[in-house]
Amino acid sequence: MAILPASCSSARFVLRILGVAGGPRVVHLGPSGPRSKGGRAVRTNADTERVARLLGAWRRSGAPVGVALRDALAELIDGSYLPTGRRMPGQRDLAAVLGVARGTVVRAYTELAASGRLASRRGSGTYVRGAAGPARPAEGRLSSFGGGRDVVDLSSGALPGSELVGRVMQQVGRQLRAHHLQGTGYHPAGLAELRAALAARCTERGLPTRADQVMVTAGSQQAVWLIATALAGPGTSTLVEEPSYRGALEALAAAGGRVRGVPCTPAGIDLDLLQAAVADADLLYVQTALHNPTGVHTPQPQRRQLAETAARHGTLVIDDQSQADLAWFRSEPLPGLERMADPDRLLIVGTLSKLFWGGLRVGWVRGPREIVGRLAELRGSVDLGGPVTDQLAALHLLPHADRQRELRRAFLLRQFEDTREILRTVLPGWRWDTPAGGSGIWTDTGRDAVVLAQRALARGIRLTAGPAFSPHGGHRTFVRLPVWQPQGRFAGAARVIADLAG
Structure with missing residues (x-):
């Protein structure tokens, strides 16, 4: 059993083997230890935390706290953020996290039940019944998306x-007029010239790559979503580092497969626990170059052992290298699994958004041609391809990457x-x-x-x-x-x- 330091664990981690009816046993790694609020225990589950996070800035100036909470929850239900059939957090749990009286939550639940949005089941809890119709509260959680409230976002x-992004736009305009405006502008797998440039970049980093093994995406988040949607559906099992990039966790959860966490250590994913869990896993999502959120770089010996473990079990590895260009103590990109893992069982995710600008929506997936083709087909049903202007800008920015x-x-x-x-x-x-x-x-x-x-x-x-x-x-x-x-x-x-x- 690994005892993890503060960099990757909130307390001791314990390995629980949970039997799941009709499916394989699940390696569930969760934190132990007290949860406290001002010295007294607060025992809440993950669903309570997720609902609190979805609520966002739900309090409204001038509105009674109970009314504001009721309206914010109604907006989540009406927008299907809380889908029909979902079990709501316990009243005491939600009150503890939100810092309100339990009676405030009780009244909000009661009024939402009266409007048809919630239903109580004796001995079972409170569940989402469904949206109440076109009527919506005047304000609530979604009003915070407009940016009207002054919030320090940490x-x-x-x-x-x-500033380089702005500088290359004149070149982009000239290239558009000369070469692209006559076409449709639809490139589900990405512009051919950018795919070739990214393939050359992968080859330079030690992984020989052809253009048809690269797909350009609208940032790394879309790349992860496409992979999850195509490969991590119901009946599959995906291992992730614990903790992990929250965008990947959301994409994997939405895909419908089982997601299991293996603790992160100061040297990357815990390899002993990975060995115990990987036998029945279909996918392994890791960030060996630079881990989000801990900032850990997996050293070479551990990366090699990880690659060998995955290869023995035939597990498809997703190495998300979105953070690789953000090293603090070296000038070159931090290495991942590109020189070690079986290229036929490896998908690498990258992006230029971290290096140049989040508004430049250019990411990519490098992998086996058959999987890249499947991802491009899936992407074509969503947006027919990313903005040509962004991809041309990326071509002009790549030479300035160093x-x-x-x-x-x-x-x-x-x-x-x-x-x-x-x-x-x-x-x-x-x-x-x-x-x-x-x-x-x-x-x-x-x-x-x-x-x-x-x-x-x-x-x-x-x-x-x-x-x-x-x-x-x-x-x-x-x-x-x-x-x-x-x-x-x-x-x-x-x-x-x-x-x-x-």
Whole structure:
């Protein structure tokens, strides 16, 4: 049994073997230890945390708290964020996480049941019955999407854009007029010239690649979604690192297959526990180059052993290298499994969004031609291909990747030093390990971070607590903090959080 350090675990991890009727046994790795709110236990499950996260900034100025909660939950139900048949969190659990009286939740549930949205089953709980019709509350969770509220967003690691993106747009316009406007603009697998350039990039990194083994996507998130939708449907089993990239967890969960977590260590996924779990797994999703959210880089010996383990069992490996260009202590991209894993059982995900700008929606998948073709066919039913302008911009930006990587490295390392000093001064009880790179740090708050995130949101600060990064609702004392925020703004937010946590 592995005892994990603070960089990858919220407490001790225990291996539970759960029998599931009609299916294989599941390796379920979840955190143990107390959950506390101001010194008293708060026992809630992962579903409670997810509903609280979906609610977002649900409180409304001038509205009674019960009315605001009722309307926010109604909006989630009407928008199918809480689908029909879903079991709602227990009233006491939801009240504890949201920091409201239990009676507030009871009244909200009662009124939602009266409107036909919820139904109670004696001895079983409260379930979503369905949307009540076209009538919607005037405000609620979705109003926060408009950006009208001034919120300090510490929930995202997305980086500011590079000025190089703007510089290449004139070249993009000329190339459009000369070569592309006469065509349809539909390229489900991506522009041929960009696929060739990305194939050359893979080849240079040690994995011989042809253009037909590469598919261009609208960012790495779409790449992961396509893979999950095509390969991780009902009846499949996918192993992920615990914790893991929350976008991948959402995509895999939506696909309908079983998702199982194997703990992350300071050297990557726990290889002993992986060996015990991989025999009945169809897919293995890892981030060996640079892990999100912990910032761990898997060293070469561990990467080789991981590749050998997957090969022995014939497991298809998805190596998400979206963060590989964000190393803090070296200038070149951090290596993944490209020189080690069986290329016929390996999918590599990459992106330019982290290096140049999130608004540049260019990612890719490198894999066996047959799987790449399947993904392109699936993608064609969704959007017929990404924006040609973005792909042409990517072609012009690729030659500048080395310089931009160095600029990112210097910026992130400088920001980390400033962020570290603020945390040491303002939140001295929080603990973290220095990442190998990335745009954030995985921080143990030493308290219930789900409750803290809800209290911070009421003060205009958005945090993402650890359970969002776990398939099993673990890492409850952790948050991921971005290091790129302007330091004056981050320092002010840290003081507010310290006041809430005091």
